[in-house]
Amino acid sequence: MPFSSAGCNPGLEKTKEAAWKWADHHGVELSPVARKKMIRTRPELWISLIFPSASQQHLDLFCQWLFWAFLVDDEFDDGPAGRDPRMCGSAITRLVDVLDGAVPHSAMELALEELRNRTYRGRSAAWVRQFRRDTVAWLWTYYAEAVERAAGQVPSRAEFVKHRRDSVAMQPFLDLHEITAGIDLTDAARSLPAYIALRDAVTDHSGLCNDICSFEKEAAMGYEHNAVRLIQRDRGCTLQEAVDEAAIQLARITERVRRAERALAEEMDAAKIEGAERVALERCVRDYRGLVRGDFDYHARAERYTRPDLVEPEERSELSRFFAA
Template sequence: MNQKPSPSPPDRHRMQHPSLFVPFASGLNPLLPQATRQMWYWIDETRLAPGEAGRRQIRRTRPDLFAGRVYPDADLELLVLACHWLAVNFRLDDQLDEGPGGRQAEVCRAAIDELSAVLGGQLLDCDTQTPLSCAYADVWRRTATGRPEGWCRAFAQDLCSFLESYYVETVHRTTGHRPGIEEYLAHRRATVGMGWLMDLAELTLPDYLPDEVRGGAAMQELRNAAAEHVGLVNDVFSLQREVALGYYHNAVVVVHETLACDLQEALQQVSKMVADTARRFVAAESALPAALTAQGVDRPTRRLAYDYAKKFRPMMRGNHDWHFEVERHRTDDLPTDGTAPDYAHDLLESSDYQPLSQGTRRAEAEEEAS
């Protein structure tokens, strides 16, 4: 199949970055410093950053800050759990978006199948498995313990959809397939990972939602709008880096190719799409009471669902604010010879690692948190 040429990297000094419509209040969890220390201890314990390159990438990414932004009212236990899920999935993203694993279908397929098997309950021998799989096993065990089967099933399904999206993109790259706008938006709802992040937000409620409410059409419309908003905002901020890497699963690039316009015009179009999804979210939020009443949901459960829907607002705003605060999407760390960064192939290519001593882990965690 003939592949379209990738657009030239945009000049950040010449392109005008559009303002993005995010009509929600900003927040930050006051427990973030404690959660940061526990996150780094766990990263060292699971060897998610076996070298300095991986540690530097985590510092540039700040998964802990993302958690603090999108879960401003979470207790420490949930905030730490969110930090751990974000840390391991950002490290997976490093391997499959920027590393050779995302250009080799068999490598990507094996990695995704191994992680999906963990979510299905497969026991692992962490002396022979990758740090990614062992980290998944640990955080999934803590996530699922004591929680209802329906919620665990929904979380696992959403996380498996997120994982599968990496393989879809790998197949696109190896076959030359370039998605159109509608195909891309449906795909983006999975790739951005908001499904499982929104499932975690449910844990801040006093009770769990019934499966039929969580998975009902009215709630799914809210979740879809929030996920698209988060994905499109990320695409705007990551454009320069992704074009430099030849990564074309970005809404700006898709619009650029589909509408045959320049990147600046495509950027403006995506900014309008961001505003449209925010308005769609607000409309779906307003329609939720009538929809749940028509569904026959009782009053206490409706109140629980309204409170759950409100959790998506700080998630959308927190995602926006986090992008301004971190270095993850800059290009200053990219090798000039076109090769993958060192951190992008430090977890899938080798599984023989030795756990650090407990004292060393504590010392390094304290150093990173400070």
């Protein structure tokens, strides 16, 4: 990993406490099995590693988003909604409607409404559109996977790379980064090819890193939407060979980050971007490096990935009740 670590946000323990209090306050009462999984997942660690200098207020908000996102992820990956396209599509439609202002009904929907209101406060219409687009794109990837599972289909490696860019859910957190950085990128800045390439590289790194670390758990559950598994299938190689190839690809993605950084500097010069807009983009370049390193370090430390313990099939659906009206 060529990028240096900025360490961990000192507010980690406070944000952990705040996340559990927030969940209890909004009726997201985790079963013993779900609670154990969340403790091992350590959302507060990931947030504290990728946002080492965020204020406590922002750290708490971002961690609560991640707490909520992990509950969604476990439900659609492990629960019945992930294997029933109609159930999956209905649940996602309700969540998107709430994100757009509909009246919430379930605990998860109520929690989403509260997060949305706190997050949108003071943000520009352009930023809200970006965050909404990225969040909705992430949610609908679960439906795509449910349909493919039901149809007995497996994506190609190229198809999966594009899919994973949304399904890893990193894009919304790159948007949230602007809150703690005190910036609000213009549409022109967001449209620079090198900035788009930089975001894609950061997101691709997170997705592949996650796939390498979670392959064992997902393979045991028959989950095929994993880069390591797809490499193994496409090449007819051993698991170790697939993991080794994925690691090589991960290193190549860090080079893509560097190339995008250089290209972005050239594009800012070409577009004569100066002042606050240039400062904001340069802040993204600096912080995205730390974000990549923080995400990498998290996967090496969280027990969700370092010590995967499989749950029994009947336990995998316990999160389903959070989506019930």
